[in-house]
Amino acid sequence: MLLSQSHDNSSFFQPSAFLLIGIPGLEAVHGWISIPFCSMYTLALTGNCLILLAVRRTPSLHQPMHYFLSMLSLTDLGLTLCTFPTTMAVLWFDYCHIAFDACLVQMFFLYSFSVMESSVLLAMSFDRFVAISDPLCYASVLTNSVIGRIGMAIVTRATVSLFPVPFLLKRLNFCPDKVQLSHSFCFHADMMKRACADITVNILYGLYVVVSTGFVDSLLIALSYGLILHTVMSLASSKERAQALNTCVSHILAVLVFYIPGIGVSVIHRFGRHAPPIVHALVAYAYLVVPPVLNPIIYSVKSKHIQEAILKLLRRKG
Template sequence: MLPSQSNVNMSFFQPPAFLMTGIPGLEALHGWISIPFSCMYTAALTGNCLILLAVRRTPSLHQPMYYFLSMLALTDVGLTLSTLPTTLAVLWFDHSLIAFNACLVQMFFLHSFSVVESSVLMAMSFDRFVAISKPLHYAAVLTNTIIIRIGLAIVARAMLSLFPVPFLLKRLNFCPNKIILSHSFCFHPDVMRRACADITINILYGLYVVVSTGGIDSLLIVLSYSLILYTVLGLASPQERVRALNTCISHILAVFVFFIPCITMSMIHRFGRHLPPTVHALVAYVYLMVPPVLNPIIYSVKSKPIREAMLRVLRGKVQG
């Protein structure tokens, strides 16, 4: 029994660290690529922090819609910070090593923030539905207490959904010759496929997380907007219809900016394994970096109160 157990233990391998490649095939250009990446990270952090400060410092924005927008901005900051250290380390300093456990921690937070963003967008669609369908009861339905509970439920949902993932990876035997990751951050499908073991459970659980979070959220968003459209078409005045729909444009754009890259990346990882690694890497970067950059731009352009509040923050003024 003892020799047998010893052989089993000796055959089990987990790498002390992974090697990250940045953008495969473009390693020689990492110095130049780091310039737009650095600009995008700076824009994402600056824009979303401005939204948070604008909402906090402007009493007139202390409304459910802007509280949800603050949740979205805070999530985008977390999503940006999840990948920023390792990505810039690879692009700037060619520091490509990440410890195995640190990789799992990064992966957990990266995917958790993605689930949170999906959930916040779903909550924002519910907010728009209540505002348009039941305007007289809007403040009574979405009280501060309800909004706090929704926020806590969103975080709990993400944490509980992703909690088993690192442990499912820890049980796997990894290949000593497959420790090179395809990105400059730890992404679950990428890490999972470094294993020399049966990963069926990991694949199935990953699919369950995608369907039970992003899948359900996208369906609820479609349902919310179907009900919103039904309500809007019942309005007598064309001006009222336009005014009602105009309050949804920012959110609709944010939904497209998040879900289109998300769906594209999921399809590529499942059905596009024949595609060059560069394509996989670029799609992943678009999914993780474009929404945090574009969301502040979308809301500052389409929402006059947010735009004016952000300008006041930049000028150092606070609205009374």
């Protein structure tokens, strides 16, 4: 039973826990559904760990592009570990409770890693711009110290942007009859809808975070690729142009894999009120689970250096 927390104001209610759900309408087959989900989580964890180990143990990969790839793998691991425990608890054991404060913590880290991933993709677009527009100065511009500062800035930006969100939710009065969330993890918009209070401040701050991070990052990524295309078109031969663009394919795919489901989540939460619950669930899973699964595959397939490093690593393990 969910109990209210005590407050001086008797009309103020905060649930001690929220109820999570798996795939709406498919509760009877959660055991079977857990198989592909467990496989995807295993792929995400294994693939990103292999990328990190390959870069760390291969001196020839100690380059700016691969350092940024390591940052991407770290954020993907963070996203995966944020949702894995609660999702598999619901699907495997039908354990649907999550403490209110634990829900706030999960939501904070989930969105923090999401903002970090957006920032890393922006940094990677800058890396590609410098590599193509001024290759002779590439190593002198993106030194190890510069990359380290970029990494610190990414973490600081995400932490500062998301820090107020749990406290803004904590102050709200919640409805006693609305303690069931729409996913197997805690989304900001989902939690806000369970409040019986004015959530204008929460909506505005959430919009500010989205605009100042994802929207700005996507615009800057588009701008960087506009400049890259301008540089590539000025190259003399078609072979040089193809080679330059080929170095960007992995990053472009990673951007699409991250931003398309992210846009889908935003649209479905704001305009898809009448959409079936299963649509909300699948779009959310696509946003949080698919990028960590696909990014290691994309970079392993497109980069022979990464392929060789991973194969060498696996042979050592074998």
